[in-house]
Amino acid sequence: MVMDLSSPAFSHNGQIPVEHTCDGADRAPALRWKGAPAGTRSFALIVEDPDAPGRTFVHWLVYDLPAGATQLSQGGALPQGAKHGRNDFGRDGYGGPCPPRGHGVHHYHFSFYALDVPRLGLPPGAPLPALRHAMQGHVLAQARLTGLYSR
Template identity: 50%
Template sequence: MNRRACLRLGVRFSSWLGLSLVACGSVPKQQNFSSTGTMKLESTAFTHNELIPSRYTCDGEDISPPLIWDDPPAATKSLALICDDPDAPMKTWVHWVVYNLPPETRSLPEKIPAGNSLSNGGLQGKNDFGKIAYGGPCPPRGTHRYFFKLYALDTMLDLKPGATKAQLEAAMKGHILAQAEFIGRYCRK
């Protein structure tokens, strides 16, 4: 199929689904939330799609990595962060849940302590290790991807400390102004 025919098919398909294709051969990005903008999220400890240093995993100190991001939209009332592993054997494994970060926050330092509240007023949720804290990569076998996802929200969330990823996602629905994603990988030695 030539490029023009592929684009025509893509336009018909995207119109039917209410999605837009940006180029021939690209797959429509399925989103669980509405998003009107993007932000940039990164770590000073490793680069996007590269290996996470063992310091931030179960093979090391198992501490949270430092994260930094750029300005969210002006209407942002709070920020939320989810870190999860979609390559886990049984389900997507949740490593970290943080929400109600003040909108002026532009980073999280390394080694956020376990517990309900952060020093800036943000709250931590429960991970799949059953803790209200960051739980580092600890894949049973192979190289796994760890998605750090940051959300700029138009509201403060009515969630108590210890909320799960599912509770956070439900509360965020319809409130996402922008989002950013940063991926790290890890394989145990």
């Protein structure tokens, strides 16, 4: 079975609803996953916008999600033990799509990883480079969900 990531808020390559952006409530969408491989001991999530001017922009980092978890509820509340990393808005947790006006459609990649360790040893608020480094050699599987948004 292949690992799959989905959201009840939008389909793969579908429009992210305004509620989940800076133009709305800026609330994290609910996410669901299935098909984690045997040996999965935790999960991590990286949400990025590669279409941002100048560089890829980090919107959400989550790590140390317990292996028994199968979803994140709308709003981004985390199960016990899970941690938010620091996004490029300078805060821990979710920061929704907020592309410059008139900059076209942006792609928001929700990359989800099954890991073979229960914890990555990172404190809350870790930045993306630290998360990527900690995950090296521990990724068992990956799933991706892409949402679109423009202003």
